[in-house]
Amino acid sequence: MDINLLKTFLAVAGTGSFSAAAQEIHCVQSNVTARIRRLEQHLGKAVFERGRGGARLTDFGSRLHAHAEDLVARFEAAERDLLDAAGTSAPLKLGAMETTAAVRLPALLKSLKRKHPGAPLSLRTGPTAELLSLIWERKLDTAFVAAPVDEDRFRHKLAFHEDLMVVRSSESQSDQSLLAFRSGCSYRARGENWLASEGHSDTEIVEMGTLEGILGCVEAGMGFAVAPESAARKFHGISGLTLTPLPAPYGDVEVHLVWRIDHKPAQVHVTLCELLQTR
Amino acid sequence: MDINLLKTFLAVAGTGSFSAAAQEIHCVQSNVTARIRRLEQHLGKAVFERGRGGARLTDFGSRLHAHAEDLVARFEAAERDLLDAAGTSAPLKLGAMETTAAVRLPALLKSLKRKHPGAPLSLRTGPTAELLSLIWERKLDTAFVAAPVDEDRFRHKLAFHEDLMVVRSSESQSDQSLLAFRSGCSYRARGENWLASEGHSDTEIVEMGTLEGILGCVEAGMGFAVAPESAARKFHGISGLTLTPLPAPYGDVEVHLVWRIDHKPAQVHVTLCELLQTR
DNA sequence: GTTTATTATCACTATTAGTGATATATGGAT
DNA sequence: ATCCATATATCACTAATAGTGATAATAAAC
Structure with a gap:
């Protein structure tokens, strides 16, 4: 039992x-x-x-x-x-996408700290591509990024499913700018691919650094954004945002915990993997 | 964990x-x-x-x-x-095929007694068909019998796999009697079907009541028998018995724990099912 | 260097656990 | 009474895990 x-x-x-x-x-x-x-x-x-x-x-x-x-x-x-x-040993250098860090990590890290109270841990956020580079350069031990990842260079474990949504101001008209994170963000790439497939190749893209900033601008009517449902909801609150699912195959994202194929996971890392099993 | x-x-x-x-x-x-x-x-x-x-x-x-x-x-x-x-409640009336009782039950019942030290338990052996009748008449709670069972009348849970073997005296000649349990024994049926498929429809069948009896007679050169490998081995020892697998599809038997579809299993029964998981 | 006793690995299957959608139930408002 | 809000139960589906049996690898003893 x-x-x-x-x-x-x-x-x-x-x-x-x-x-x-x-x-x-x-x-x-x-x-x-x-x-x-x-x-x-x-x-x-x-x-x-x-x-x-x-x-x-x-x-x-x-x-x-x-x-x-x-x-x-x-x-x-x-x-x-x-x-x-x-032996807890070295600090775990963890990376995560902005949205993952905002919505998924708090509960996860809380559980992790319960099992390894003393374990030092650092967190760096960034888009998928950047995080993968950092892992490859051994500047991060592991990170949460969007699938797929190169199986020859990385090991990975499925962490979350996210449904991407198009976030608009409730009173907005269509054909505005796409507000997105800087290049390298896989959610942004999904959004761009979707726009392209719809023939909107001329949509202007405005880059911003934080999720709050993006959603604030959407609310202000500057444009629309693409974000995981879980993240959009977290900031939904009273604001007048409308969520519509990004159509398949662009809408489904798997977030994986990823590390270098030759990296020997420390104990904290293993525990983190174990915690992912039930979500 | x-x-x-x-x-x-x-x-x-x-x-x-x-x-x-x-x-x-x-x-x-x-x-x-x-x-x-x-x-x-x-x-x-x-x-x-x-x-x-x-x-x-x-x-x-x-x-x-x-x-x-x-x-x-x-x-x-x-x-x-x-x-x-x-609450341990009523005694569990358990049935099992002769061979199952001999080879599989000792370890199983030992574990069961560890969990339910006080639980009274009765065991009756017999061939598959007879045990199924007894269950249907509610004279047994549950029994170990050979598959398949009628899914409309019984519930069941896979308990063991058995490989049926033809057991001969090492010095015996072929075309002797088939020594078997009384009619209703599914192993005997397997043996008869196999003989029929080989064209030996005239083989004499000698009925006996116990496994030791059958194997003893085989050793004495009276004929051959069909028995699960596990049981044959248990009595193999020094004796001059030769085991050859009964060819497919006759050789593979699944032994299931079976009970009436409308029977509410007592706690001992549930525990017994749980014990079957790892074998 | 072969034998023997031991653990590790592997491909495969069976079983179990988890998910998300939906059904069902129950008390409290209106 | 009927609807609503809030619960738990069920179900079909999928993912993950554990178990099996055969075989490989390993290392000491002879």
């Missing part, structure tokens, strides 16, 4: 809800349902009463709760001790 | 060898290798020094060993407490 089941169980018990637990542990709700069911199947008795307001522990569930808290705590203590003893 | 990894680790540490550990925990050796590697990958450091005489704990491995013993013990204690609290 996997201790992940117990961690999921504790998350549900703690939040009092399957869906809240799913958010807390960064996975989809159906996943929590499945894990709790596995746990219940294994033990042969229900641990939660489900109802309107979420989930409440049954008597049997409380009994499990006592054991689970103890077991998980001891397990994590042991894990920390061992990871510590294994 | 799965506690199975820790159990595997303890088995290796205890026996001092990957292959011995594999036997102890009933799995193939490459499996142990893979699990230990997973563990080492997770922790980032080798836990065993491998060499001629097997495996010895590294310093780091000893550190893990201390934690692992504690964690596994606590985990199993908690599990026992919870399984106990869930």
